[in-house]
Amino acid sequence: MNVHASALAEAHLPDEQTTAFARDALDNLSRRPKRLSPKYFYDAAGSELFEAITQLPEYYPTRTELSILRDRGSEIATIIPNGAALVEFGAGATTKVRLLLKNCEFGAYVPVDISGNFLNAQAVALRKDFPALDVYPVTADFTAPFVLPDTISAMPKVGFFPGSTLGNFEPDEACGFLRSAREFLGEGARMIIGVDLEKDERVLHDAYNDSAGVTARFNLNLLARINRELGGNFDTSAFRHRAIYNSESRRIEMHLISTKAQKVRVLDRSFSFRPGESIHTESSYKYNLERFTALAYRSGWTRRESWTDAERMFSVHALVAG
Numbered sequence: 001m002n003v004h005a006s007a008l009a010e011a012h013l014p015d016e017q018t019t020a021f022a023r024d025a026l027d028n029l030s031r032r033p034k035r036l037s038p039k040y041f042y043d044a045a046g047s048e049l050f051e052a053i054t055q056l057p058e059y060y061p062t063r064t065e066l067s068i069l070r071d072r073g074s075e076i077a078t079i080i081p082n083g084a085a086l087v088e089f090g091a092g093a094t095t096k097v098r099l100l101l102k103n104c105e106f107g108a109y110v111p112v113d114i115s116g117n118f119l120n121a122q123a124v125a126l127r128k129d130f131p132a133l134d135v136y137p138v139t140a141d142f143t144a145p146f147v148l149p150d151t152i153s154a155m156p157k158v159g160f161f162p163g164s165t166l167g168n169f170e171p172d173e174a175c176g177f178l179r180s181a182r183e184f185l186g187e188g189a190r191m192i193i194g195v196d197l198e199k200d201e202r203v204l205h206d207a208y209n210d211s212a213g214v215t216a217r218f219n220l221n222l223l224a225r226i227n228r229e230l231g232g233n234f235d236t237s238a239f240r241h242r243a244i245y246n247s248e249s250r251r252i253e254m255h256l257i258s259t260k261a262q263k264v265r266v267l268d269r270s271f272s273f274r275p276g277e278s279i280h281t282e283s284s285y286k287y288n289l290e291r292f293t294a295l296a297y298r299s300g301w302t303r304r305e306s307w308t309d310a311e312r313m314f315s316v317h318a319l320v321a322g
């Protein structure tokens, strides 16, 4: 029984997703050090802010991955069986998948995302541009089990996991995710995955501390979302964004730092903050080819092909099951 069960029951939250958000938020804010899961960044406001981040001069991952998918699309297509069903984990905007859809004859496209409204709006636009393609949006948390539409059961499956969202998982969780995706997608499955690469710390620092402050707003939006959906009373002006590169763990860490001693209420729970106390909101692990190959192998995939940009800032890989 979750220690916060009574608080959740009394809160009469509108749906299962909000209850899951509440349970995770209460659990993680009760931990030492305090933390919040990055998957809750993506409400409507957060998804819009992330789209703005992808346009920033300092944030190189999105445009670099797009250039690889654009320039190597026909090579990637050679690894994709015709008529396959493409299952995208954490599908946000469809900019990247459109490059794959242009180069390959897919039988169906199944975008999976926790942000239902954003997902369905993207699916409507996609159907207009790809009228022959069956699109089945699935609103779900892709880190938890979900069901694929029956209509694609006989099709070969190709997973698509761009953007280096894999980097949000702790390495053993990343292995767990890739392993369950392998089992979930079935025999002969393929996976096209984007992985951010280790690089000069200053480049990484700037990518998560942009001069326009968009990443800071993206990070602080998580507290505003708790206020909107969980009756929290966070004073967002009493927290500041901090993103650092932890070279030992080879990861970017995003934190929200309390600027003073303060008490915050979430549902009927109260949480105290010391001056300078952190809420760890996101890790973004960076890999190199060796360590990613080993991770893929450990989770039951063989790395068939890899592509990077000329500056080796980002990488895209084609994995084959078994």
Ligand code: AVJ
Residues within 6 Å of the ligand: 053, 061, 163, 164, 165, 167, 168, 207, 208, 215, 282, 283, 284
């Ligand atoms: C969507 C998880 C890949 O970690 O680079 C962007 C999210 N966080 N700026 C990343 C993010 C801060 C992004 N991922």
